[in-house]
Amino acid sequence: MKKIKWTDVRLVLMIGVVIFLYSFSSKRNESRHLVKSEVRFLGDNNLFITPETVDNLLIQNFNKVTGIRKDKLDLNRLEHILDSNEMIAKAEVFATIDGTLKAVVTQKTPIARVDSEGSSYYIDYEGNQMPLSDNFTARVPLISGEITTENKKQLTDVFRKIHDDEFLKKNIIGIEISPTGGLIMTNRNYNYQILFGRTINVDKKFDNYKAFFQHAIKDTLIGNYKTINLKFTQQVVCTKN
Structure with a gap:
């Protein structure tokens, strides 16, 4: 007859007790x-x-x-x-x-606000509509003009670049979408219009604008500018009042 190993018996009993206590504790916790x-x-x-x-x-x-x-x-x-x-x-x-x-x-992260035909809503970071909040108003560019399924992705890319850039985020407060697809932007501190044009060469245009602004801010006549044309990627063309 095989001799019983009490060490093995104790081990089995201990495992059984642990399983029972765990099961009991889990059941009690669930209830x-x-x-x-x-x-x-x-x-x-x-x-x-x-x-x-x-x-x-x-x-x-x-x-x-x-x-x-x-x-x-x-x-x-x-x-x-x-x-x-x-x-x-x-x-x-x-x-x-x-x-x-x-x-x-x-x-969700709002990156633009649309006011069109009596409806008002945000565009979030993914390019989807987001309702306005009674609790807080985001300081994002105000968009006018038509956003369609055709131009939505390109416009969202532009809105994102403005949101992600501290300089642009502080300076660009409005974007008008023309019927031809061109963009006209407004600046927070000055009355000139930024003729951005179509949503191509976006990074280059914004780089040109930032370089122009850093140079022009030293000019006390910057407030006299009427338009800042960024359509030509090789140069910035300006007109004064």
């Missing part, structure tokens, strides 16, 4: 109710959507957070609800051991 919720925003501190709105989206099928059992949570569904919001680019939702329902939210 617990949440005690609170927390919303954290990543990136820009300017909030286009409030934490209260996000919180309400998380618990919209319950009266309050403390009425939600952890085992009834569908985290994928909650993330989908938040991701579907027109102000939110991406959301991550999870529940902690201490019973906190947490949402980490990345907002």
Whole structure:
């Protein structure tokens, strides 16, 4: 008869106890109710959507957070609800051991504002429409003229370059889209028009404008300029009042 090794028996019993305690703890944890919720925003501190709105989206099928059992949570569904919001680019939702329902939210980034035929909205960084916010107004170029499926991508590239460049972001406050597709831009501090032309050679045109501005700002007559023409990539052509 094979001799029983009590060391092996103790090991099996210990493993069994660990499995039981883990299972019991997990079951008990799942049956617990949440005690609170927390919303954290990543990136820009300017909030286009409030934490209260996000919180309400998380618990919209319950009266309050403390009425939600952890085992009834569908985290994928909650993330989908938040991701579907027109102000939110991406959301991550999870529940902690201490019973906190947490949402980490990345907002959409507006890069232009369109005012056309009674409708007003932002263009976000991905080129999609984003509604205006009652909570905060973004300082982005005001766009007039028609944005179509044909010119949307090229225009979004222009808006992005302005947004990503600190100098242009501070200086360009308006863009008019002409029926022929050309762009006319306005400057924050001076009354001249920037005749940008069509959305080609965009980097070169902006480089030319920045070089012109750095040189012209030293000229006390810069306020007398009427137009700054960037259509010719080899030179900047200016007219004065």
